[in-house]
Amino acid sequence: xxxxxxxxxxxxxxxxxxxxxxxxxxxxxxxxxxxxxxxxxxxxxxxxxxxxxxxxxxxxxxxxxxxxxxxxxxxxxxxxxxxxxxxxxxxxxxxxxxxxxxxxxxxxxxxxxxxxxxxxxxxxxxxxxxxxxxxxxxxxxxxxxxxxxxxxxxxxxxxxxxxxxxxxxxxxxxxxxxxxxxxxxxxxxxxxxxxxxxxxxxxxxxxxxxxxxxxxxxxxxxxxxxxxxxxxxxxxxxxxxxxxxxxxxxxxxxxxxxxxxxxxxxxxxxxxxxxxxxxxxxxxxxxxxxxxxxxxxxxxxxxx
Numbered sequence: 544x545x546x547x548x549x550x551x552x553x554x555x556x557x558x559x560x561x562x563x564x565x566x567x568x569x570x571x572x573x574x575x576x577x578x579x580x581x582x583x584x585x586x587x588x589x590x591x592x593x594x595x596x597x598x599x600x601x602x603x604x605x606x607x608x609x610x611x612x613x614x615x616x617x618x619x620x621x622x623x624x625x626x627x628x629x630x631x632x633x634x635x636x637x638x639x640x641x642x643x644x645x646x647x648x649x650x651x652x653x654x655x656x657x658x659x660x661x662x663x664x665x666x667x668x669x670x671x672x673x674x675x676x677x678x679x680x681x682x683x684x685x686x687x688x689x690x691x692x693x694x695x696x697x698x699x700x701x702x703x704x705x706x707x708x709x710x711x712x713x714x715x716x717x718x719x720x721x722x723x724x725x726x727x728x729x730x731x732x733x734x735x736x737x738x739x740x741x742x743x744x745x746x747x748x749x750x751x752x753x754x755x756x757x758x759x760x761x762x763x764x765x766x767x768x769x770x771x772x773x774x775x776x777x778x779x780x781x782x783x784x785x786x787x788x789x790x791x792x793x794x795x796x797x798x799x800x801x802x803x804x805x806x807x808x809x810x811x812x813x814x815x816x817x818x819x820x821x822x823x824x825x826x827x828x829x830x831x832x833x834x835x836x837x838x839x840x841x842x843x844x845x846x847x
Contacts, residue, residue, distance in 0.1 A: 560592050570600060577614060578606070587613040593620035770801040 564570075570588075578584045585606030590598040603611040703710040714720050777789050777798055784792070792798040 560590070560596060560598055564590050564598065564600065574601060583612060583614065585612070587611065589613055589615050591615065591617040593618050766801060769803075773799055773801045 573588070577586055577588070585604035587603035588600040590600055592598065600616075603613060700711055700714075703714075774789070777793075778784075778786070781789065781798075789798065793800050
């Protein structure tokens with residue numbers, strides 16, 4: 544190991560951890576999700592492996608604030624069960640409990656805000672929902688409502704940590720609270736999965752019909768490309784209609800001949816917001832323990 548340190552400044556084990564993290568986590572997507580939230584935009588990202596070896600994935604960037612703020616990703620040891628891992632976190636100082644509770648509240652609140660925007664704007668994105676528009680819209684509303692409840696619960700738990708920490712311990716021991724929390728996480732995660740599925744279908748349809756990527760779509764499509772994309776999306780939305788029937792419906796005015804640039808851009812931006820909301824939902828559920836393997840923490844500095 545000494546030779547490795549003298550050679551490049553990093554131990555071999557450290558480089559192995561970096562390679563493993565970069566190959567298993569979409570860092571670009573993670574950073575984009577963090578920077579999309581003004582409350583944590585520019586936050587540094589630090590990964591703690593199972594041996595608590597710190598690995599800085601991104602330095603703090605003073606975008607919205609000068610004092611540093613960091614998102615901590617703590618890996619669960621392979622030899623440890625989830626219950627033991629959670630128990631270890633529970634025995635850390637109260638300040639750590641407060642940070643984790645505040646993190647859960649912040650992510651749930653951010654997810655709720657994004658969730659409401661996407662659900663309310665879902666009508667314009669109907670062509671991208673692959674024939675299940677009403678179902679996906681309903682899941683979107685339900686997921687947003689679940690995240691909002693998580694936000695309220697998180698605020699209550701933070702208040703308890705500041706005033707009477709034992710109230711949270713009593714609350715956690717109640718079976719009804721455990722079942723309710725698991726149900727809320729399940730609803731939020733279902734909404735997250737649906738968001739990714741809808742976005743995946745949109746990307747696939749866009750690439751098949753136009754051969755363009757996200758940035759090119761956001762810059763705009765030609766009339767011919769929009770017509771091809773509209774045809775592709777309509778065939779996905781109405782799989783029971785043949786190409787001739789779709790064309791007939793378009794001639795009759797029942798279906799659009801091509802998406803307008805404004806509608807297409809609105810739908811694309813909506814999908815991007817949905818992806819960010821889904822990412823935050825998954826991260827928020829990770830803190831509550833129903834989506835585990837890595838514990839997520841948020842640490843920030845305050846002025847005295």
